[in-house]
Amino acid sequence: MTDSTPAKILLAEDDHDMRRFLVKALQHAGFxxxxxxxxxxxxxxxxxxxxELLLTDIVMPEMDGIELARRATELDPDIKVMFITGFAAVALNPDNQAPTQAKVLSKPFHLRDLVNEVQRLLAA
Incomplete structure (x- = not known):
């Protein structure tokens, strides 16, 4: 029995079904x-x-994931960032000033891969 509290993840994803699946998978993994x-x-x-972690889509209304990640790391330099996107090239473009230590997971991905990547990133 461990006394450590589960990691808190903030998820920003404008696709309702995708968001629901991600929340379920991550909660099932104990987050x-x-x-x-x-x-x-x-x-x-x-x-x-x-x-502990910002998990965000890149293409979203009102504020995109890159802007969100940039502002998140200004608020908390220790927050880990992972982009989930069908547009990996956008995230990796150096001109957009995305946080350099951010991880990118390209859609489509298996939920188990997402959970593994999240666990790896949080353990780092």
């Missing part, structure tokens, strides 16, 4: 997940509550 369907609401939550 505490708070999710939003846009970057702006996710950012507002980051300002009131700390998270």
């Amino acid at each position: 505490v997940v708070t999710s939003f369907d846009n970057g702006l609401d996710a950012y507002d939550q980051l300002r009131v509550e700390p998270f």
Whole structure:
């Protein structure tokens, strides 16, 4: 029995079904997940509550994932960032100023791969 608290993940994903699947998979793996369907609401939550990991889609209404990640790392330099996207080239473009230590997981991916990557990133 461990006394460590589960890692808190903030998920920003505008696709309703994808968000639901991700939340279920991550909760099943033992994480505490708070999710939003846009970057702006996710950012507002980051300002009131700390998270270990920001898991965000890149292409979203109101505030895209890259802007969200940039602002998140300004608020908390220790937050880990993972982009989930069908547009990996966008995330990897150096011109967009995405946090350099961010991980990119390209869609489509298996939920087990997502959980493994999240666990690996949080353990680092």
